[in-house]
Amino acid sequence: MPVLTRLIPSPVVVDIRRGALEDLSGLLADQRISSNGKIAVAISGGSGLKLRDRFAPELPGADWYTVSGGTIDEAVKLADAMRGKRYDAVVALGGGKIIDVTKYAAARVGLPLVAVATNLSHDGICSPISTLDNDNGRGSYGVPTPIALVIDLDVIRDAPVRFVRSGIGDAISNISALADWELSHRENGEKIDGLAAAMARSAGEAILRHPGGVGDDDFLVTLSEGLVMSGIAMSISGDSRPSSGACHEISHAFDLLFPERAASHGEQCGLGAAFAMHLRGAREEAGVIVAALRRHGLPVLPGEMGFTPDEFVRAVEFAPQTRPGRFTILEHLDLSTDEIRDAYADYAQAIGS
Numbered sequence: 001m002p003v004l005t006r007l008i009p010s011p012v013v014v015d016i017r018r019g020a021l022e023d024l025s026g027l028l029a030d031q032r033i034s035s036n037g038k039i040a041v042a043i044s045g046g047s048g049l050k051l052r053d054r055f056a057p058e059l060p061g062a063d064w065y066t067v068s069g070g071t072i073d074e075a076v077k078l079a080d081a082m083r084g085k086r087y088d089a090v091v092a093l094g095g096g097k098i099i100d101v102t103k104y105a106a107a108r109v110g111l112p113l114v115a116v117a118t119n120l121s122h123d124g125i126c127s128p129i130s131t132l133d134n135d136n137g138r139g140s141y142g143v144p145t146p147i148a149l150v151i152d153l154d155v156i157r158d159a160p161v162r163f164v165r166s167g168i169g170d171a172i173s174n175i176s177a178l179a180d181w182e183l184s185h186r187e188n189g190e191k192i193d194g195l196a197a198a199m200a201r202s203a204g205e206a207i208l209r210h211p212g213g214v215g216d217d218d219f220l221v222t223l224s225e226g227l228v229m230s231g232i233a234m235s236i237s238g239d240s241r242p243s244s245g246a247c248h249e250i251s252h253a254f255d256l257l258f259p260e261r262a263a264s265h266g267e268q269c270g271l272g273a274a275f276a277m278h279l280r281g282a283r284e285e286a287g288v289i290v291a292a293l294r295r296h297g298l299p300v301l302p303g304e305m306g307f308t309p310d311e312f313v314r315a316v317e318f319a320p321q322t323r324p325g326r327f328t329i330l331e332h333l334d335l336s337t338d339e340i341r342d343a344y345a346d347y348a349q350a351i352g353s
Contacts, residue, residue, distance in 0.1 A: 008195075009128065009145045009235040016224045018217070021116060021152035024091075025058050031148060033112060034088035037061030040111075041091045042078060042102040047118060047159070048094050055093075062091070070097030072104070072132045072139070079108035087111055089147070095119045095163065096131075096265070103143045104130040112147040118155050119163035120223055122170040122265050123203075123243055125149065126231030137256050145235050151224045153217055162264060164214045164223065168296050169270025171226045172289055173247040174204030176273035179280060180245030180328040188327055193242075199233040200242035202226075208292050245328045246279075247272035252322035253315040254307075263305040270298050271305065275316070278347045280329045290351045300351055309348075313340045 013031055015023075028034040041062045043052055052064055065081060067074055078101060082090065090109075092102035093116045106113040107130075117125040124131060126149050130141045156164070178201055184190040203226035212219030233242040240248070250272030254262045262268065270293045277286035290300045299305045302312035317337055320330050335343065 013148045016151040018153045044094045072134045075101045075104040078105040100130040107143040114148045115146040116150045119159040120167035121163040123227040123230035126228045128235045166264035166266030169266030171207040173269040173273035174200045176247045176276045177245035184327040193237045196233040196237035196242045199229045203229040246276040246330045249319035253319040
């Protein structure tokens with residue numbers, strides 16, 4: 001008998017609104033995640049401590065754990081600290097690093113994860129991937145999708161606006177990542193999951209075309225939903241392909257080559273996406289991406305992130321090494337250093353630097 005449908009790993013609840021965090025204990029009970037409140041809550045040592053003071057009375061049965069960094073060692077340390085405590089679930093209360101560390105730790109001890117995002121810096125809030133620093137740089141680790149996702153717009157507004165801008169760049173970069181996926185399909189026969197591609201494209205286009213800005217609740221809801229859809233798209237495809245192409249290779253190259261100077265993930269991905277679209281000859285699409293990035297205050301030139309053109313050229317040249325086996329416009333063109341430099345000069349002229 002043919003399989004007529006498929007199961008899609010996704011949260012049982014996604015709550016995006018003002019004041020959502022105030023109802024966290026009710027959500028845990030109503031969804032039968034934890035009726036007695038016996039949970040572990042992972043937070044950062046900075047803003048997380050303030051949130052603990054604010055919400056600890058709402059979670060009297062919780063044990064709180066402070067996470068000090070986004071490393072594989074920190075994730076293992078958290079898992080070891082939670083082991084044997086008979087928790088119903090783990091709550092990650094924080095930004096991308098906290099959620100990534102806690103996703104890995106929760107998977108290691110076999111507990112469901114509730115992700116409570118305190119900023120919208122990237123699409124990892126709902127993805128089946130933890131990106132963690134390790135001895136060799138940075139790695140991506142497969143983990144279960146969060147069982148629930150909570151985004152409180154009041155908390156999002158309290159975070160620095162640069163985090164929202166980073167999420168914008170990450171969401172918009174889906175457009176370039178999907179073009180790379182389609183290129184690999186044409187050149188190498190790589191299979192495209194149509195549903196995953198549709199969700200990732202919808203997420204990117206929704207942000208790209210939205211008339212609002214970082215100060216509008218409607219825009220923040222759209223951005224939140226877009227980042228959630230990107231994460232689910234990765235769950236559907238089983239990897240990061242729907243949202244990661246040359247744009248992310250370039251971003252990872254900045255992280256590895258200039259670890260002390262790297263900009264935010266979304267800023268680097270947004271610039272990488274615009275340049276990658278330019279490389280593939282999609283000048284009109286590149287212009288639309290550049291215009292959207294500029295409208296939201298994101299960089300479109302390396303100098304706006306504190307890098308020289310030569311450093312950008314070096315990052316683009318190194319980028320394919322960050323994702324061995326992934327085929328993008330960078331691998332397809334296989335440009336020399338001088339050709340990348342010429343392409344960048346053309347790009348800078350085209351966008352009116």
